[in-house]
Amino acid sequence: MNRTLIRDALTNLRPPAEATVAGWVRTVRHSKGGFSFITLNDGSCLATLQVVADGKLPNYAEEIAHLTTGSSVVARGALVASQGKGQAVELQASEVRVLGRADADSYPIQPKHHTLEFLRTQAHLRPRTNTFGAVARVRNAVCAAIHEFFQRRGFLYIHTPIITASDCEGAGQLFRVTTLDVSAPPRGPDGAVDFAQDFFARSTYLTVSGQLEAETCACALGNVYTFGPTFRAENSNTPRHLAEFWMVEPEMAFCDLAGDADTAEAFLKHVFRAVLDRCAEDMKFFNDRIDNTVLDTLAHIADSEFQRVTYSEAVTLLEKAGRQWEFPMHWGRDLQTEHERFLTEETFRKPTIITDYPASIKPFYMRVNEPDAQGRRTVAAMDVLVPKIGEIIGGSQREERLDVLEARMAETHMKAEDYRWYADLRRYGTVPHAGFGLGLERCVQFVTGMANIRDVIPYPRTPRSAEY
């Protein structure tokens, strides 16, 4: 069908102009004076187009007069200046074709306010609402900006496996992938399930991170990034966690922690600026209806330096804050949510990059720093914290020294043979390299102000929830 997107009809066409539009009915107002106003949305933008259907249309009495919210419609006619007050232009229809009716008694999306919780139970229809349409468009703009940032800088987009045998130590619980009959799996002599008979002749899982594989590509191709789905079987029930989410993971050869942090900051600023520039209408909606701080916050961040502090400096700040912490802070403990929020929301009031965490609380692959003046051992790790969401990016410089890496693996009782391929990168032509991971949904949450991560992905997967 050769149709005009409503976005283009509203912004690019200058009346009078002929146009055919197609979409779903938001509301209908009938006039016994002999015509109807059909408010049409096609998802191309937040705004709707008012279609005026004259009573002389051949299907007026039979179809148009009984049109309901949610019905799909194709309308052809002249785009003209509107006589009414709510809109600049409208479509004076010469033809209105009803493609599919929506029974008003059972259609769940009524022309009224619905709670986000209710709409979550209608995941297949909620994209037809203003909020979820806007989320979808902003999410798309974020993804486009992500690719654009890396492509402009010469990063290669690589694809790391979804099914993996490695568990990226410490990154959480795994979903097992198997074709074995779960009601009667083959068992070995010791009674344990014999995964040697499974599809891959070994235990396999859905990936929790493409980082280790991305490192192998970076250590050949220079700068690369992955952008794909990631799975965590953690029983996390919060507005910030999903069992299936999308992660962006750049990996850069010949790069240290400072370069990693520079890239992360430039990256976030690019994404925020792109959304402000390209999704003005949707962002105004979020600012008006969801969170009246998002526009100011994004504009401020896109133009200002991120705060950078070391973990040790952060601990000192927290100790001197003169606050009663639920979890008293001292060097060596991980930062709790209350500490991260204090730093990013109260102390600095902007995105904050915390670096150089104690080695004891971070995974084996992070590069070990020289001991500090007090002889404390840290690693070249960084977390980027933003107000309200908390950690939006986690990254590090990777340990490129074989002996140090092997010692760290031994410390944490890892099986060296499982990571032989990973150690090979250090065995043959090792280079300093660094990277980070961005949770796409947390980024979309931050940009839109949506409070619950389940509302920034079309079909959220969380514990006990995969209905659609």
Add this chain to the structure above:
RNA sequence: UCCCCGAUAGCUCAAUCGGUAGAGCGAGCGGCUGUUAACCGCUAGGUUCAAGGUUCGAGUCCUUGUCGGGGAGCCA
């Protein structure tokens, strides 16, 4: 997984001390109107999440479970 809160009409909510369930929106019908989530009138619509328990009597109190929300942990 732990701690709090909640579940009543299609949706959003109300129901006093434990006394027999009500409104708005939506829907149907009628009226009116270049209307703007229109407006006015009428009508229909309920196993009060489930299972037990206390009581003459339970939407209301108790127990358990299910689901939802917030906080925490884990993290992105």
